[in-house]
Amino acid sequence: MLARNLTRIARLSRGFATHALSTSASLPAVLHLKTGQSFAGRSFGAPKSIWGETVFSTSITSYTESMTDPSYRGQILVFTTPLIGNYGVPHNKTPVDDKDVGVVLESERIQCSAVVVADVAEKFSHYTAVESLSSWCARNGVPGITGVDTRAITRLLRDQGTTLGRLAVGADASFAPPRTEEYWDPTTENLVDQVSTKTPYELNPKGDVKIAVLDFGAKANILRSLVRRGAAVTVLPWNFDFNKIRDQYDGLFLSNGPGDPNHCMPAALNLRRTLQEWDKPIFGICMGHQVIGMAAGLEAYRMTFGNRGHNQPVLALASSGSIKAGRVYVTSQNHQYALKLQDPFPAGWEPFFINCNDSSVEGIKSTADSGKKVWGVQFHPESAGGPLDTIEMFTDFLAECRAHKLHLNVPRHQPMDAAKVAPELVHKTPQRVAVAA
Numbered sequence: 001m002l003a004r005n006l007t008r009i010a011r012l013s014r015g016f017a018t019h020a021l022s023t024s025a026s027l028p029a030v031l032h033l034k035t036g037q038s039f040a041g042r043s044f045g046a047p048k049s050i051w052g053e054t055v056f057s058t059s060i061t062s063y064t065e066s067m068t069d070p071s072y073r074g075q076i077l078v079f080t081t082p083l084i085g086n087y088g089v090p091h092n093k094t095p096v097d098d099k100d101v102g103v104v105l106e107s108e109r110i111q112c113s114a115v116v117v118a119d120v121a122e123k124f125s126h127y128t129a130v131e132s133l134s135s136w137c138a139r140n141g142v143p144g145i146t147g148v149d150t151r152a153i154t155r156l157l158r159d160q161g162t163t164l165g166r167l168a169v170g171a172d173a174s175f176a177p178p179r180t181e182e183y184w185d186p187t188t189e190n191l192v193d194q195v196s197t198k199t200p201y202e203l204n205p206k207g208d209v210k211i212a213v214l215d216f217g218a219k220a221n222i223l224r225s226l227v228r229r230g231a232a233v234t235v236l237p238w239n240f241d242f243n244k245i246r247d248q249y250d251g252l253f254l255s256n257g258p259g260d261p262n263h264c265m266p267a268a269l270n271l272r273r274t275l276q277e278w279d280k281p282i283f284g285i286c287m288g289h290q291v292i293g294m295a296a297g298l299e300a301y302r303m304t305f306g307n308r309g310h311n312q313p314v315l316a317l318a319s320s321g322s323i324k325a326g327r328v329y330v331t332s333q334n335h336q337y338a339l340k341l342q343d344p345f346p347a348g349w350e351p352f353f354i355n356c357n358d359s360s361v362e363g364i365k366s367t368a369d370s371g372k373k374v375w376g377v378q379f380h381p382e383s384a385g386g387p388l389d390t391i392e393m394f395t396d397f398l399a400e401c402r403a404h405k406l407h408l409n410v411p412r413h414q415p416m417d418a419a420k421v422a423p424e425l426v427h428k429t430p431q432r433v434a435v436a437a
């Protein structure tokens, strides 16, 4: 029995060869930061140099989903997990039907500018894998650097904040670091305009409830999460004025997206009118949540290093649908900006979630007495790489849309006082939002 198991383990482990890139064939590469530090390693993926904003993610899995997330546009993504690439990259095409939206990953291509890993796995093993991380990066024209101390880079970024960077590859790697004024800052551009659909399109047109999605750079799993729950989805360009067609829809959804949310002020102004004149359900994620907040009169600010990873704990301050006040949910996040916690909150709005690590606003909602049904969350309930603690928020949203369509009244949970439900969890919560009624 023991011998049989040992043979089996030996056979399985052969499939999991995850040795580092054999560096002899790869080019030299250097990651320069605008703050003056440089990290030398070896190149993988596309043999070219790029500029970007250097950020770190604490995700342990799902490098494929992170790298195809349009919200990473313009960013050099540092993985804190040392070994990246060991399960390869899957074929990225699916049908477009009532279950799927055309891609397996979060979009058709790699969206980040470059990746930084301590130890890239050249050999990969997974039943869905068709190529290595390195060949996928090369095909997408995206460079990577390996053999660098990602822990040192992360500690720097954590202390000094997200920093502009340059990944110099090949001959460029032997040049002196760039001058500070040479660094390209992607946030000066409207990145949303680069990734949003240019023309409206439909998914699952036979769905029983019609949802319009404002596309700021929507992750595929957001669209899939709506379609799989039976919604007919119309995806609209980010700056499309939904007010022109709102009577045809049962609900509005606002997606995630890259860059500075202040570039999306035109969408926030359109939404302000929607909020004043339309009472059907609205749900927003990440950039969508920030746009809802700006429409409500809140301010979006830039955080020091943002939150990126699949292990961000958030505390619910109010109950709504499947979400219970006082509970902590583990969430996936990728953001650099957040809504400012102001006291008082704009009339008709309340904080919904707060981050347990840094007390930043993680969600807002319309109050029970506002006559509105609007929710925004900074995290990703749909996260394709998990965790799925808050996935039922999609079910809640569509239940409200269906109920509104049928003139039903979905019973509302009374907002609860989080301090009474779980006092030990709110000690970090600023005093002014401890009572979320």
Ligand SMILES: NC(=O)CC[C@H](N)C(=O)O
Residues within 6 Å of the ligand: 071, 255, 256, 257, 258, 259, 260, 261, 285, 286, 287, 288, 334, 335, 336, 337, 338
């Ligand atoms: N994932 C997102 O939608 C991020 C929103 C915004 N670009 C930010 O960095 O905060």
